[in-house]
Amino acid sequence: MSRTHLPSRAILALLLAFTAASTALAHPTAQEDRARAVSSRLIAPCCYQQTLDVHESELATALRAEIASRLRAGESPAQVEDSLVERYGERVRAVPRDHDTRAHVLVLVALAMLVAAGLLGRAMRRWSRWEGAVPVAAPAPSKDRDAWDERLDAELRALDEA
16 A cells, blocks of 8 residues: 555545534434424423523523433423423423414415415416507597697797797
């Protein structure tokens, strides 16, 4: 083995190690997903402002660690959530029990898309009618002159002479 290939192999090995590490960090495990799901359904009991998954306080950090360790120990997400609700009261729930708001969001988005499609179709029908419309001819100029025509002509002549 020549010495010139050693550094390139070492660089390749480092790149593979970094790729594997970044892939492991980018794809959380199922356990981490379950812990994040539980902590996103509970509000931090220190201030009742944010959910546990985003709140930064000592209590929120401790509760996130407790949730993760209890899930690793084999408790179900519902058991962990219920025990924290018993400890801090029903106010700690960010989402009511067994209520998934994602389904409602999907229904609302689908309804909004249907309304938008209907409005767009209506506008397209109107625009297509306008394209085929016969233009209205301007009225033919009258050959009769009145006092207003004479006055306008006089004012225009005065402006031209000035």
